[in-house]
Amino acid sequence: MQIRTKIAIQFTIIIAFILMIFSLAVYYTSENFRKKEFYNRLHDRGILTAQLLKELKVTEKDKKKLRDANKTILSKLNVEKVLMFNDKDELVYASYEAESFLYSPAFLKQVRQNKYVETSDWDNQLTGSVYTDENNKSYVVIAEATDIYGKEKLQNIRNTLITSFIIGITLTIILGIIFAGQSLKPITEINKEITNITAYNLKQKLTVGDNKDEIAQLANNFNQMLERLETSFELQKSFVSNASHELRTPLAAIKSEIQIALENERTNSEYKSTLKSLLTDTQRLIQLTNGLLQLAKSENRENSMAMKPTRIDELLFKAQEEVQSLNNDYKVTVDFDEIPDDDEWVTVNGNETLLLTVFTNLIDNACKYSPEHQADVKIRFNQKQCIVAVKDNGIGIPESELSKIFEPFYRTQNASTYRGHGIGLSVCRRIVDMHQGKIEAQSEEGKGSMFEVTLPHL
Structure with a gap:
């Protein structure tokens, strides 16, 4: 009906x-x-x-x-x-x-x-x-x-009332159908427009009309949904394109090294050198694959994500140990601006694994981009939030590029000589967003950077 x-x-x-x-x-x-x-x-x-x-x-x-x-x-x-x-x-x-x-x-x-x-x-x-x-x-x-x-x-009154009732109901049915049709006409038009929208023309929008009634609001909401879908598809396309490009580089290097090694007979030492180079490229490929997996997981915003009370200071010490165990020359210091009177002030409701990924990435970047390979981590808090600042004295970020560093696969010009794929900061931002927090960057080229993560505590 x-x-x-x-x-x-x-x-x-x-x-x-x-x-x-x-x-x-x-x-x-x-x-x-x-x-x-x-x-x-x-x-x-x-x-x-x-x-x-x-x-x-x-x-x-x-x-x-x-x-x-x-x-x-x-x-x-x-x-x-x-x-x-x-x-x-x-x-x-x-x-x-x-x-x-x-x-x-x-x-x-x-x-x-x-x-x-x-x-x-x-x-x-x-x-x-x-x-x-x-x-x-x-x-x-x-x-x-x-x-x-x-x-x-x-009896005359009764007959008059019955006649009036029948006439009134008849008019109501006729006028109800007419007015209902007029009122729902914009929805009919919306249905026609929706049938013409496919995955290939998401830029096409619905007619909003006078933008005042509920139907106009529905059209507005649908247009906003189309914009979100378009953004999601663009992100997906960008992800696939960038991931393919990033994966192609180490795979091409591995292929070239294998082809060169097979062209002529090699000595044992030359084969070992080739294998070491292949191992380095393979490690780069594994790191890139892990980064891509983290980026894909960070896009999953389902409510089923396990959350529990997690102490930020303990997470930072784990991140410090993990970074330093993988890089012997990295130096990481973790300290409080002031010792909290209540453990809840440094405890957040979050996913421990994802938050550990955030702090590991930030600390690793701070050490990687500073000549001394050193990162200073400070913890402070207020009545509602726990704040973690990761600071380095490295190459810094140009002011013109500071707003783009959280985009997937984006790398600043002065960081092109360092290993990396431009995935880590994008992962960090999305994980922090999932925890109703925020991440901000302050930097001056040639003098270092500071990344500040703010999360609501218990």
Whole structure:
């Protein structure tokens, strides 16, 4: 079922419910008003009959005159009968002639007790009143009639309400379909535009319209999603292209060395030299492959990444030991600006393996790019954050390139003579982002650099 049809049906049901409640309220109010008004008129006519009877001598001739008067006076009420009983439940007057009169003594007793009673059957309404004359004699006056005109008016109201209800529902259905179609027309246009968007034309955007309603907001969000997808695809293409380029260099070197070695017979020492060169290139290839794997893992931002309380100082000492064990001439110092009173101030909720990768990369870079192969690491903290600064006195970073160093495979011009592939800093930034932290660089060419990692502590 189309959304337009669903909206029209739901809107029709709501309107139908409102109209039904309104119609029932009008009908119920009209019926109550009709009954009350008719009861009052019956009561008034019954009392009037009693008063007229009091002024006449109670003879058969007078009663006949009164019956004739009742027929004239009460004709508008369509009165069927008016009965009057004394305190002995004896009939003293009837507005019509009959051989017998049916009445309930229990009803007469109820009227005397309550002074006034209203009741009805399927067709007639009946009132019972107590009337007391000047001699302090009490009578029960019963007036019964059918409200033909009132019921006709009520029937007219009922027919009008039913007709109005049917017309209202019909108009609601028609207008609901029209207006729902008009309201959903932008979505229809969006669907048409979406069908034309593929992985090869992500630059195509949806029409936003007036940019004010929810549909415009949906189009905006979809356009932003397309931009993120486009960025992701571009990153993927760049990753594949750069990775292929970086892998091709050591593979080409290995191939060339093997070809040269196979061209002529070599001595044992020459073969050993070739194997050592191959081993160096292989190690470079392994480092590059590990870097690419780290970069790929850092792109995975799934919530399933294991997080636990991790002490930053212990991680830094592990990174120090790891870097120095791989490079005997590297010197790394780790120190606090001030000793923390609470261990939680140097404890973060993070993934130990990934954070160790961050600090290992930063420390290794600091040692690699400084003549003394030395890195100074400082730990400080505040009320909310733990801050690690890695400083060196190396070649520094040109100011014009400082904003690009965290891009994958980017290397500054003055670092081209050093081993590396431009992967480490990109990995560091993404891991720090995953931990809701930030990494910043300060550098001056020829004087060294300082990288500062800020992470929220427990």
